[in-house]
Amino acid sequence: xxxxxxxxxxxxxxxxxxxxxxxxxxxxxxxxxxxxxxxxxxxxxxxxxxxxxxxxxxxxxxxxxxxxxxxxxxxxxxxxxxxxxxxxxxxxxxxxxxxxxxxxxxxxxxxxxxxxxxxxxxxxxxxxxxxxx
Amino acid sequence: xxxxxxxxxxxxxxxxxxxxxxxxxxxxxxxxxxxxxxxxxxxxxxxxxxxxxxxxxxxxxxxxxxxxxxxxxxxxxxxxxxxxxxxxxxxxxxxxxxxxxxxxxxxxxxxxxxxxxxxxxxxxxxxxxxxxxxxxxxxxxxxxxxxxxxxxxxxxxxxxxxxxxxxxxxxxxxxxxxxxxxxxxxxxxxxxxxxxxxxxxxxxxxxxxxxxxxxxxxxxxxxxxxxxxxxxxxxxxxxxxxxxxxxxxxxxxxxxxxxxxxxxxxxxxxxxxxxxxxxxxxxxxxxxxxxxxxxxxxxxxxxxxxxxxxxxxxxxxxxxxxxxxxxxxx
Numbered sequence: 001x002x003x004x005x006x007x008x009x010x011x012x013x014x015x016x017x018x019x020x021x022x023x024x025x026x027x028x029x030x031x032x033x034x035x036x037x038x039x040x041x042x043x044x045x046x047x048x049x050x051x052x053x054x055x056x057x058x059x060x061x062x063x064x065x066x067x068x069x070x071x072x073x074x075x076x077x078x079x080x081x082x083x084x085x086x087x088x089x090x091x092x093x094x095x096x097x098x099x100x101x102x103x104x105x106x107x108x109x110x111x112x113x114x115x116x117x118x119x120x121x122x123x124x125x126x127x128x129x130x131x132x133x
Numbered sequence: 134x135x136x137x138x139x140x141x142x143x144x145x146x147x148x149x150x151x152x153x154x155x156x157x158x159x160x161x162x163x164x165x166x167x168x169x170x171x172x173x174x175x176x177x178x179x180x181x182x183x184x185x186x187x188x189x190x191x192x193x194x195x196x197x198x199x200x201x202x203x204x205x206x207x208x209x210x211x212x213x214x215x216x217x218x219x220x221x222x223x224x225x226x227x228x229x230x231x232x233x234x235x236x237x238x239x240x241x242x243x244x245x246x247x248x249x250x251x252x253x254x255x256x257x258x259x260x261x262x263x264x265x266x267x268x269x270x271x272x273x274x275x276x277x278x279x280x281x282x283x284x285x286x287x288x289x290x291x292x293x294x295x296x297x298x299x300x301x302x303x304x305x306x307x308x309x310x311x312x313x314x315x316x317x318x319x320x321x322x323x324x325x326x327x328x329x330x331x332x333x334x335x336x337x338x339x340x341x342x343x344x345x346x347x348x349x350x351x352x353x354x355x356x357x358x359x360x361x362x363x364x365x366x367x368x369x370x371x372x373x374x375x376x377x378x379x380x381x382x383x384x385x386x387x388x389x390x391x392x393x394x395x396x397x398x399x400x401x402x403x404x405x406x407x408x409x410x411x412x413x414x415x416x417x418x419x420x421x422x423x424x425x426x427x428x429x430x431x432x433x434x435x436x437x438x439x440x441x442x443x444x445x446x447x448x449x450x451x452x453x454x455x456x457x458x459x460x461x462x463x
Contacts, residue, residue, distance in 0.1 A: 035227075038230075039228060040232055052232065056246075056248060057158045
């Protein structure tokens with residue numbers, strides 16, 4: 001167990017969204033898939049999230065947003081990451097993301113877009129396949 | 134100092150947070166990397182004060198640490214926090230949730246929080262915890278706070294790593310027999326009765342006092358409810374009730390930590406502590422390396438196979454087999 005590289009994932013909820021059941025289910029699912037999952041809890045600002053990424057050095061970051069604020073929060077997070085030259089972390093978003101918003105978010109580097117009804121193993125596979133390092 | 138981590142190490146010594154974070158990841162994932170990194174930075178370590186926080190799950194360690202940082206951050210200190218949570222024995226996965234309680238410090242430049250899984254190591258810490266302490270030390274942290282996994286009774290590794298060990302207890306967990314058992318109650322420098330607003334806090338304090346009274350050099354000054362003890366050459370643990378939500382008694386706690394710090398410095402205790410720490414750490418590394426070596430040796434080895442056959446035929450016992458292996462290979 002020791003020398004096999006562990007995948008470390010940050011699961012976090014940006015903004016004022018208080019719906020964390022999905023994030024917890026995903027966190028638990030990834031844990032059961034053998035990953036080390038860091039859960040930050042609710043109400044994270046983009047700056048909080050990027051600071052956590054800097055300190056914790058995760059392989060992947062999963063943002064859970066159900067509040068509709070994804071078009072404001074995601075670009076801010078991506079900007080801050082770029083500011084700090086962080087380009088080797090997979091950043092994905094899930095929750096409620098309307099179809100028409102996805103293209104723009106994809107353009108700025110976000111992946112995933114898993115919503116309600118997604119099976120955990122899909123997300124596990126997705127994380128494993130899309131790691132940048 | 135010339136290796137593949139040179140660049141990162143230079144950036145670490147200049148205080149770059151990302152370099153510290155990446156070096157920790159490398160040290161955590163690969164003991165060979167850890168070896169090279171620690172070799173490069175070892176001369177820059179030894180400046181940080183290390184505070185260990187331990188206690189059963191749910192005693193409030195993370196919230197307690199958060200309040201402690203509140204009190205310390207004003208002093209302009211650079212603080213590193215290492216939070217260890219357990220890995221699953223079944224899948225190897227982990228859920229690291231200590232950061233949740235420290236939310237208000239996420240954006241402070243003087244606070245570096247790092248969560249780690251214990252990766253199956255017993256004792257309340259992980260294999261790489263010592264390495265992470267050194268990286269944060271070289272990074273320039275004045276104070277390093279280590280939060281162990283929620284412990285039971287015998288996860289006491291923290292006292293080998295920390296200068297001052299705080300054990301958190303809460304009212305309502307077990308009776309006085311729990312306090313006289315061996316293990317965690319013996320390694321404590323300062324007892325914290327957290328959640329002091331709950332009924333039973335005073336009783337918990339009384340139980341700890343009773344336990345300590347069984348030690349020879351302990352004297353409790355009953356007139357002073359601030360829990361003062363007579364000091365002999367040996368440290369007698371302090372007891373403090375705290376409320377991590379309101380911050381009650383934290384100023385008093387900081388004083389007690391200072392007193393313990395002085396105690397270590399003034400009585401030459403720090404030297405024997407440092408020696409003990411180096412010996413212990415080296416022993417851990419030796420155990421790890423030798424275990425790996427022995428495990429590898431056991432995989433495919435004719436001599437071992439022959440010996441196993443001898444044991445199967447009852448010609449020798451497993452003890453004799455072990456002795457023969459030691460004679461042959463060491």
